[in-house]
Amino acid sequence: MELKLGIPKGSLQESTVNIFKQAGYNIQVASRNYYPTIDDKEISCMLIRAQEMARYVEGGQLDCGLTGLDWIRENRADVVEVCELVYAKASFRPVKWVLAAKEGSSICCAKDLQGKTVATEVVNLTTDYLASHGVTANVEYSWGATEVKVPDLADAIVEITETGSSLRANNLQIIDTVLETTTRFIANKAAYNDPAKRKKIDDIVMMLQSVINAVPKACLMLNAPEDHVQRILSLLPCENPTVSHLAKGEWVDITAVIDKNTLRDVLPKLKAEGARSIVELPISKIID
Numbered sequence: 251m252e253l254k255l256g257i258p259k260g261s262l263q264e265s266t267v268n269i270f271k272q273a274g275y276n277i278q279v280a281s282r283n284y285y286p287t288i289d290d291k292e293i294s295c296m297l298i299r300a301q302e303m304a305r306y307v308e309g310g311q312l313d314c315g316l317t318g319l320d321w322i323r324e325n326r327a328d329v330v331e332v333c334e335l336v337y338a339k340a341s342f343r344p345v346k347w348v349l350a351a352k353e354g355s356s357i358c359c360a361k362d363l364q365g366k367t368v369a370t371e372v373v374n375l376t377t378d379y380l381a382s383h384g385v386t387a388n389v390e391y392s393w394g395a396t397e398v399k400v401p402d403l404a405d406a407i408v409e410i411t412e413t414g415s416s417l418r419a420n421n422l423q424i425i426d427t428v429l430e431t432t433t434r435f436i437a438n439k440a441a442y443n444d445p446a447k448r449k450k451i452d453d454i455v456m457m458l459q460s461v462i463n464a465v466p467k468a469c470l471m472l473n474a475p476e477d478h479v480q481r482i483l484s485l486l487p488c489e490n491p492t493v494s495h496l497a498k499g500e501w502v503d504i505t506a507v508i509d510k511n512t513l514r515d516v517l518p519k520l521k522a523e524g525a526r527s528i529v530e531l532p533i534s535k536i537i538d
Contacts, residue, residue, distance in 0.1 A: 251446045253293050255454075256307065256315025257286060258300040262433065265337055266316055272534060273457035292450060301371075304329055304436060313441035314451050320347055320410070320431040324372045330437040333455050335462055337433055343412070347372060347428040349379075350397075351406040353421045360426060363387045369396050369404035372428075376408045379428045397422060460535035468510045469531040476500040478524045485519050487512050507533065 257277065258266055267277045267286075276289040279297070286295040298306060303317035304327035314332070322329065336344060349368075351357040357366075360383040369392040370376045376389045392399065396407045397420040408428050411417060417424065435455050441447045474482045476495075479502055483491060491506035504525075508516065513530065520528060 256312040259297040314437040349425045350422040366405040370408035463536040464533040472525045472528040
């Protein structure tokens with residue numbers, strides 16, 4: 251059994267390869283080579299643009315691959331969405347396709363675009379979005395540098411953004427969100443109905459998800475006086491910490507997995523309640 255896996259070439263390539271590495275799959279991409287190597291004899295890889303991934307998976311040229319929800323919908327591809335993997339080029343957050351117009355323009359909502367021109371890389375997405383608002387407009391495909399086309403070449407654009415910085419730099423204001431998109435692991439329907447391939451796909455997905463699940467988490471270990479345990483447990487933002495007695499004295503060890511963004515508030519409170527030897531440990535994987 252050989253599983254044909256598509257790796258997205260372009261903006262998602264580096265982050266995808268890195269997540270696979272953290273999940274235990276070592277993918278090596280050679281310069282100008284579209285067939286990366288992977289240290290799993292049951293998998294063969296191919297670099298394919300995310301924009302094209304869904305149609306090649308649908309067509310069976312690939313058994314599975316990673317692409318955005320946006321490109322699945324843009325290609326109107328009939329594939330199995332095995333799971334959502336929330337990561338992007340610069341962050342572990344969803345990214346958005348947004349409708350934007352020049353600051354101070356008369357375009358304030360989708361309905362203002364009736365009969366006007368919109369430039370975008372996602373023609374089908376944009377057409378469907380406008381149709382949902384009862385709007386008919388001239389939607390033109392943009393080959394790049396879309397921000398510069400407003401207002402001389404187009405009345406508005408639909409563009410992807412993680413931070414909005416490029417839009418602001420070009421004096422554009424966001425009018426509406428067309429689609430919030432995340433990366434999806436997709437599979438060809440026939441391949442996913444094959445028991446051996448499905449098992450392999452599900453194993454890969456489990457390992458990738460374990461890496462993403464671990465990103466916002468940290469493992470906290472601390473010692474506490476036994477008579478302070480309940481007060482300390484009430485401060486920990488997790489469901490069921492592990493509590494075990496130490497070898498000597500009336501002290502316990504507490505281990506908990508908590509959100510990293512709570513640490514700065516929780517640690518001082520734990521110390522004030524008598525916790526000692528507080529240690530924060532990184533987590534590389536969490537499998538639920």
